[in-house]
Amino acid sequence: MIYFILISVLVVLIIGAAVYAIRQKDLLYAVIATGIISLILSILFYMLQAPDVALTEAAIGVALTTIIFIITIRNTVRFEDERDKKDKFKSAVK
Amino acid sequence: MNNTYFDLLDYMIYGTAILIILIGLYGALVKKSLIKIVIGLSVVDSGVNLLIVAIGYLKGGTAPIFSPGYLANPIKMVDPVPQALVLTAIVIGFGVTAVALALVIRLYRHHGTLNIDEIKDLKW
Amino acid sequence: MSILEIIGGILILIGSAFLFLGALGIFRMPDVYNRLQAGTKATTLGGMSLVLGVGFLEPSWMLKSLIIIIFIAYSNPISSHALARAMYRRGHYPLIKDKDKEKMDAYREVVPHKTKEEEKS
């Protein structure tokens, strides 16, 4: 029964994070949401008795994916609708 | 501590994985921003990995790793083949994401925008 | 029930309670710095206590538990400090009166950040 509660919470959180990552206009928040998706997915792999997959997902999904998305956002624009507002700290690329 | 807790939860995992795939597919097909499309592809990747691992799960099984704790008390193991496949698929998914983001940066430096409606010419 | 199991159970209860209180603090506190204080200190204590409790329950796991405790003890303060400095340099003031904000602006030579007027732009 206790696993039912824990897995229900994890399932609700991962679906909510996926919807948030798709619907959010600010791309930085969407990237943080993908980090949360990766975290919850790692715990689900762990509960599905696959610790090696959970280890790889933790190493790649949390650290490396976040880093390359942040570098891309820093080199391009932060907001999905570019004409709305620019990031204050965006440095000139071109 | 008994391990037979997966009664209807495996169906729940299947439904979750399919729902995540559909959400990511919606994002990859509908959104206009290129980075949002890459995020959608990444979400699809996560859902596919979860689905394949959930297919290989066996009720009451343990991880397919030999260790002294297992040899003292042997019980049945889950299927190791989907785990090996997913282990490769995660790394390949990261490579795909990295290449796609590199192309996004190149496109932005050439066109000055990320909206795919404004990127029309094929040659760059 | 041996003495090690009793100690481990008490440590696990304390740890999970502090994890819950840290998350509740994140939910209830009014601004960024208070949330940092609740969400990092309380969860650091909670996580360390829970991992130590598991180490007491299974005494052969104690070495790996201590290694996890060391990693929590260095990774959590680093991330919280980096985040607090980023929010300060970005120009976020805590919930204080207006005349105290000028005191905070007096540190601009030491740590450059955006002032109250620049924040609006």
Added chain:
Amino acid sequence: MTYIIYIAFIFMAAGLIFSAIRFVKGPTAGDRTVALDTLTTIGVAALVLLGYVFQRFVYIDVALVYAVLGFIGVIVIARYLEGAL
């Protein structure tokens, strides 16, 4: 002992829910990053406790890797917000 672990799991599930609510509500980027940090710490604790429940010594390595690498994402986001990446 079983009930103690049940209570701990219920506490951690409630903590996950509260952090997720702050992540959705939080007005600034710092609030959401703090929520990610708290989720990471609660995740490490949950992994260790699940490893005890499953009674496999190998499972603790996942929590170890998570504790080592989990804060890098937060630091990168903080450096980006600072404007110094």
